[in-house]
Amino acid sequence: ILAIWHQLTKTEIPELTRVSVMMRERSRVEDTMYAMQKAGAGSLQVISDFDMTLTKFAHKGKRVPTTHNILNNRLLIDDDSTVKMKKLFNTYYPIEIDASLNPEEKLPYMVEWWTKVHDLLIQQRIRKDELARAVRDSNAVLREGCSAFFDCLAEQRVPLLIFSAGVGDILEEVIRQNHVFHPNVHIISNYMDFDHTGVLQAFKGQLIHSYNKRAGALSHGATLRELHGQPNVLLLGDSLGDLSMADGVSTAQNILTVGFLNDQVEERKESFLNSFDIVLLRDETMDVPNAILRFIV
Ligand code: C5P
Ligand code: MG
Numbered sequence: 001i002l003a004i005w006h007q008l009t010k011t012e013i014p015e016l017t018r019v020s021v022m023m024r025e026r027s028r029v030e031d032t033m034y035a036m037q038k039a040g041a042g043s044l045q046v047i048s049d050f051d052m053t054l055t056k057f058a059h060k061g062k063r064v065p066t067t068h069n070i071l072n073n074r075l076l077i078d079d080d081s082t083v084k085m086k087k088l089f090n091t092y093y094p095i096e097i098d099a100s101l102n103p104e105e106k107l108p109y110m111v112e113w114w115t116k117v118h119d120l121l122i123q124q125r126i127r128k129d130e131l132a133r134a135v136r137d138s139n140a141v142l143r144e145g146c147s148a149f150f151d152c153l154a155e156q157r158v159p160l161l162i163f164s165a166g167v168g169d170i171l172e173e174v175i176r177q178n179h180v181f182h183p184n185v186h187i188i189s190n191y192m193d194f195d196h197t198g199v200l201q202a203f204k205g206q207l208i209h210s211y212n213k214r215a216g217a218l219s220h221g222a223t224l225r226e227l228h229g230q231p232n233v234l235l236l237g238d239s240l241g242d243l244s245m246a247d248g249v250s251t252a253q254n255i256l257t258v259g260f261l262n263d264q265v266e267e268r269k270e271s272f273l274n275s276f277d278i279v280l281l282r283d284e285t286m287d288v289p290n291a292i293l294r295f296i297v
Contacts, residue, residue, distance in 0.1 A: 022281065067164065071085075142178055145287055240271065258279075
């Protein structure tokens with residue numbers, strides 16, 4: 001029977017046989033997918049990271065900006081600050097993805113990075129009414145097939161929780177400009193707080209960075225409670241820190257995790273394989289998540 005099942009996935013989901021797809025335990029993936037298919041769209045929710053998960057890592061040979069980096073624009077901040085932000089990225093991003101450090105070791109550096117950049121943005125008195133233009137000006141681009149992913153979830157009324165350590169206001173603008181900000185989309189992120197004249201004065205709530213998503217997931221219980229009727233979770237991320245995004249779902253029955261391994265691929269392959277059910281190597285498309293979705297709903 002198992003052989004027939006394997007055959008089934010091969011013919012029904014040819015995307016999973018690509019060389020860019022790796023699985024530590026194929027049978028676990030298949031069992032989970034069949035259980036999710038049996039329960040159907042009504043039992044499913046999707047929890048996804050944003051930067052470098054729903055957006056591309058690189059496009060036409062250039063790195064795609066994160067929501068923070070979209071703000072690194074002369075329109076919004078002065079020359080001196082653009083240089084500073086770039087420097088901070090070059091200092092801290094390598095630490096974020098360093099395979100030789102564990103999350104506890106990275107944590108203080110991440111807090112430092114986010115805090116420095118948020119302080120800089122506040123000091124630059126960013127204006128709310130210029131964010132949309134900064135997004136239009138930027139090279140932000142969603143993964144190929146991402147619109148189809150959003151549209152399918154909306155059609156099937158599957159809730160999509162986007163859980164991002166980026167900047168919520170920018171994230172919303174990116175998905176709005178891509179015409180995929182559908183009513184089934186919920187967002188947990190770092191939101192800007194503007195004064196009455198529309199100038200940035202602070203960031204709202206507890207800071208979310210790449211390695212404290214568990215705390216965020218637990219404290220945003222109210223938002224997550226709306227998703228409580230959906231015990232099956234498809235989780236997408238590009239960082240080991242993204243795996244805790246589903247920790248707030250207390251009623252989870254089946255969780256299938258997909259990890260985009262964009263950078264430092266050889267160094268991080270083993271840890272990704274040990275942590276995500278499916279690992280996608282340098283894959284700039286949503287082909288695999290779309291195929292999984294087609295199979296389940
Ligand atoms: O949506 P996601 O949780 O992936 O957003 C966070 C990402 O933004 C981090 O992975 C980090 O690489 C990036 N970042 C950045 N500039 C900062 C802070 C984070 O580009 N100041
Ligand atoms: Mg990310």
